[in-house]
Amino acid sequence: MTKTNPGRFFEDFEVGQVIDHAVPRTVSGGERALYQALYPMRHALYSSDEFARGCGLPASPLDDLITFHLVLGKSVPDISLNAVANLGYAEGRWLKPVHAGDTLRASSEVLGLKQNSNGTSGVVYLRTRGVNQRDETVLEYIRWVMVRKNDTEAPAPETVIPELAKAVAPEDLVVPDGLDFSRYDYTLAGEPHRFGDYEVGEVIGHVDGVTIEEAEHMMATRLWQNTAKVHFDATFRPDGQRLIYGGHVISLARALSFNGLANAQMVVGLNGGAHANPCFAGQTVKAWSEVLDKAETGAPGVGALRLRLVAVNDASVGELRGEDGKYLPQVLLDLDYWALVPV
Template sequence: MSKTNPGNFFEDFTVGQVIEHATPRTITEGDRALYGALYPTRFAVPSSAAFAAASGLAVHPVEELIGFHVAFGKTVPDISLNAVANLGYAECRFHRPVVPGDTLRTSSEVIGLKQNSNGKSGVVYVRSTATNQRGEVAIDWCRWVMVHKRDPEAPAPDAVLPELAKVVAADDLVLPEGLDFSAYDFGAAGEPHRYDDYAVGEKIDHVDGVTFTDAEHMLATRLWQNTAKVHFNTEARPDGNRLIYGGHVISMARALSFNGLANAQLIAAINGGSHVAPAFAGDTVYAWSEVLDKAETPAPGVGALRLRLVATKGRDESMTLRNAEGKYADGVLLDLDYWALVPR
């Protein structure tokens, strides 16, 4: 009898099923360094221990997406090892900063299932929770992923589609303990723009682009212990291309957004996200943002901006999200809606 794990297929999931994912992962300073080598990130709080301390944070945190990618990677062997593609996110909240020395472990509950009309795959909806070594919730989120069926003839389950909030309410954002931007150092941060300088509806072209390579995206995906076959194995897809992990696209776009949003220091929540089109090595990615909403917070000197971050294959100076038919415009790779904490 084989001792290897083929991963779960669509028909292996049931609504209400809870999965405790293996391999807790301890965050180190090495994660911070490698993240900076992979992405052109320059946000001051995760870059500078002194800046973080001056902002009221007792311990120097890593970027929120490091914690997210690590926590997400834990789910892959059980949820998306046999995935066609990860489709989207919702209701993601960062409950506390992740710092070096924290050990994250993740569990998931299946909250929805729907077989595709072709009978060869289906969409699995899960709610995942990452906790630290003290059992405190660090991050929780929902996502949905398209998963192959093992047997196309297997009967379809009753369709269950979860009701997911379109946005995390501003009052439900969790602010890091002690966060205080009242003495914010704009010179060290790199830009003078604060909360009142941004207007709802404003669009920001982040200008810079980066060309993806297979070596870098596979290194990043291995760093998060994400084992999905489509990211590494050229035989896993009919076209013979390694699919770039959607989180790699998110981190690249977030890093590129520094130019124009350097003071969007901390991600508080991800309201929703769609991987609109696949990305592959050789694609050059650019990013632009739109301000969707603004909210005051009780933390001294801290405001929240709700931002749409769009990654595109090739630069789109018109910053067009959808075409005249209401479909995503050609070239759009990522549509991410999130809350960021900024100085007031």
């Protein structure tokens, strides 16, 4: 009997299955400090307890993407160890802020399955949930991944493709309890631009760039206890390169977006996302954003911006796709999310 975890293959999933992921995790100021060391993030709400209190929260939460990475990281050994590709995200919602001292665990439910026509792999749709020590769901999102079959003779399952919302509807966004931007301090936040200053269709180039080092993306990925070999073992891929965890690029781009979107404080919805091309150490990542939509929320002084966040390899704002409709090679990430901003 082998004791190591081979991961699930496509034929091991069935619709309706619920998988409880291992390794609950207590977070502290250590995760926060490391996040600040690994990404050029400067959002005031995630940097200062005082600023967060001024916005009606009990203390500064951990960055919403820390929650995302931790929850996704827990799902890797059960879901994507034999993944060929991470295909997309939908219906992501942050439901409760996570604070130092909280303990997170995660589970996933299989929503859909579709075997590929070549019979060697298939697409698995899952809803993953992160839960804290009070059994409150802090995050949920749908992800679909292409997973290899181990036994190519295994029969194809009935095809079930879940209906996915194009975007989280503004009325489904959850504003954290108590959040109040009516006395928001724009000077301390770093920029004067508020809800009314952003126009749908507006594009913001975030100016700054970061050249990625191997040590950094590996430390980040391990911090989320995501242990997929391909990120750490230079002997694993024939080209000797370590593939950078897609979430590292998400956090890098989100942090770079501070410059122009400093007040897009809280990430509350994930509408979709594509890891358009692989990312490797040595690349210089830059980012630009496009305002896709705007919405009001019931909370005092709090509006929501729907944003496209694009990360590119050493390039400025430009086309996303070529004439063939495919992402251009310099595009690393095309993410669609909702953030809360002061009105």
